[in-house]
Amino acid sequence: MTSYVVYSTGLGGKKSKSPLPAFGAPSSSTNQLLTPTELVQLLRGVLDENLVRRVGGTFQFNISGDNGGTWFLDLKTGCGRITGAEGPITNPDVTLKMSSRDMQKIFYGQLSAFDAYMQGSLKVDGDLKMAMNLESLVSKLKEKPVPSPAGDSSGVYVV
DSSP states (O other): OOOOOEEEBOGGGOBOSSOSSOTTSOOTTTOOOOOHHHHHHHHHTTOOHHHHHHHOEEEEEEEESTTOEEEEEEESSTTOEEEOTTSOOSSOSEEEEEEHHHHHHHHTTSSOHHHHHHHTSSEEEEOHHHHTTHHHHHHHHHHSBOOOTTSOOTTEEEO
């Protein structure tokens, strides 16, 4: 069973001053990072109309290595959507290619998308400016409450 690292709210809905280990650090009991598939599942929880208005583009993620795959993110229509191979986007604005480990580093805040690009571990085909919106996705993921894996959404934040 995969362990998710969560940050819970205290009384009155305020974030606790002594959180559980941060999203950027794997749980010491399991020492596991979320897989790319699990990270994509978390992204689904932060898609909304505001993000679509702000970004206004489409992405293809080609993730290599353990638990890799291809995902498509549509931030042009509605509240946004993310799909796997069953719902490809023709002619995405940008295609991002990286290893599953680099995806984890970016989403855990251990490596910025810009630094990954400059180091050559993030390959970008298409609109480079659109690719830099990956940072806003990561930030939004850290800000918004997302239901825990058990489905209990009362005061649980993934950070």
